[in-house]
Amino acid sequence: MKKLAYLFISVLMLLSVTEIFSQTMTELVVPKYFGSKSAAAANTGRTPIAICLKFDGLTPSTAYDVKFQLGLLTDAATSYGAGNIWDGTAFSGSKVTNAFTTDATGSSAPVWFYFQPTGNGTRFDAGMQHNVRIGLIATGGTMPAAPVFLGTKVLTALDIASVERTAATTDDGCFIKGTASYSTSGKYVLLFDNVEGTGDPLFVYQIRTATATNATQADLPTSINDVYLQAGTSMIGDYPAVIPIGANNPNGVRRIEARNADNTLFAFTPSATGIWGATNTTTLLRREVGVIDSVAAPVPVELVSFNAAVNNNAVSLVWQTATETNNQGFEIERKADNQSWEKIGFIAGNGNSTEISNYSFVDGNLNGNGIYSYRLKQIDNDGSFEYSQVVNVNVGTPANFELTQNYPNPFNPSTTINFTLPQTSKIKLVVYNMLGQSMATLFDGVKEAGYHSVVFNAAGLTSGIYFYQIQSDNFNSVRKMILAK
Numbered sequence: 001m002k003k004l005a006y007l008f009i010s011v012l013m014l015l016s017v018t019e020i021f022s023q024t025m026t027e028l029v030v031p032k033y034f035g036s037k038s039a040a041a042a043n044t045g046r047t048p049i050a051i052c053l054k055f056d057g058l059t060p061s062t063a064y065d066v067k068f069q070l071g072l073l074t075d076a077a078t079s080y081g082a083g084n085i086w087d088g089t090a091f092s093g094s095k096v097t098n099a100f101t102t103d104a105t106g107s108s109a110p111v112w113f114y115f116q117p118t119g120n121g122t123r124f125d126a127g128m129q130h131n132v133r134i135g136l137i138a139t140g141g142t143m144p145a146a147p148v149f150l151g152t153k154v155l156t157a158l159d160i161a162s163v164e165r166t167a168a169t170t171d172d173g174c175f176i177k178g179t180a181s182y183s184t185s186g187k188y189v190l191l192f193d194n195v196e197g198t199g200d201p202l203f204v205y206q207i208r209t210a211t212a213t214n215a216t217q218a219d220l221p222t223s224i225n226d227v228y229l230q231a232g233t234s235m236i237g238d239y240p241a242v243i244p245i246g247a248n249n250p251n252g253v254r255r256i257e258a259r260n261a262d263n264t265l266f267a268f269t270p271s272a273t274g275i276w277g278a279t280n281t282t283t284l285l286r287r288e289v290g291v292i293d294s295v296a297a298p299v300p301v302e303l304v305s306f307n308a309a310v311n312n313n314a315v316s317l318v319w320q321t322a323t324e325t326n327n328q329g330f331e332i333e334r335k336a337d338n339q340s341w342e343k344i345g346f347i348a349g350n351g352n353s354t355e356i357s358n359y360s361f362v363d364g365n366l367n368g369n370g371i372y373s374y375r376l377k378q379i380d381n382d383g384s385f386e387y388s389q390v391v392n393v394n395v396g397t398p399a400n401f402e403l404t405q406n407y408p409n410p411f412n413p414s415t416t417i418n419f420t421l422p423q424t425s426k427i428k429l430v431v432y433n434m435l436g437q438s439m440a441t442l443f444d445g446v447k448e449a450g451y452h453s454v455v456f457n458a459a460g461l462t463s464g465i466y467f468y469q470i471q472s473d474n475f476n477s478v479r480k481m482i483l484a485k
Contacts, residue, residue, distance in 0.1 A: 055107065067096075187260060439461060
């Protein structure tokens, strides 16, 4: 009996250890810099930052409390560090109650935290380097005495106080007072030192109107303090930033992004020179405020989607934008296996638009079967450009029967329906209304194996929901489409 009890306890311990070690934290967005304190044991120049984390391997469908601090890189792994976290009401203490709830797999969505450096006597001084320290527990439980997670990304405090914290200039910081459009209100702004937006951003915060509101900080420039306060001279769409001075940051700010709450990209604007209007971010001095307004960094082309599909040994590319500013158009580039990128076409843009725009391009000039890669080169009227993500397609005999979603959808009056056949088949493709009545037979006959497309013109039909069905001896599929006149 004792052996059985010992075995049972051992199994429980093993399960518990397995659960602990399966927990992971991913640092999705962590800025490189924030502002230092303003005195040896005081801080009237607090510059909050935003940090985005994701957690996996936790108990499914469970609410969690989080303890969030920054620790010095030299701190022991058992130390949380210090600082104030936005708890939903104020920058106070280190704990956020009900910070997130896991899904059915035990994972959180991306979680944003707002952190404020304090006047801690041994921390947050100019040049000091920190990392993220996280404790978490199911809501209502006792927080672990030591951090569960230690971040690997480094955050450095920059000397921004009116009275220099160090004589060295290598840790000096300056400010950015930015303005974006109203459409970015509440989203997260990321400033990068490269046009690609790779690596860790220089600074991260939320665009006004923001969740967190900082207290008045007498040692901050008025324009920066007002943005953090969400009052005074600031407006919706404004954002603050702290970056190294130009002498220590030769690239300056090369890309400004706005991200959604789920950490997906909403919009971005690049600068190949680091110069934004009248502000040269590569030459800013300590405590100088560089202004980047919505004219210098307007709402850029917001690419919502970019997809590719194979049709009859041709590749159909479709993409959609939600907003456009100074958009000259899109160059379409293709790359086959072990070859270089080549321009294969150009589609003009809409210049300036706040409406959803749909684009398409068909590449019918392929050199046989194989894997092809495509990307868009979005070009502004001033010649600046940015590449989209890359999409890949495999051109050859399809492996499965498939009926894909029509495009565009909704449509007026024509749309394209694509389907694939892994073998020669007798098929019938029919459009029905909501009552199940046949409205059009698009094809009834034999098709060879491959990729096929049919154009459906609904000029004679009224607006509404319709269904299209493909039938063969081995395959039957139905999809919905919307005619909007």
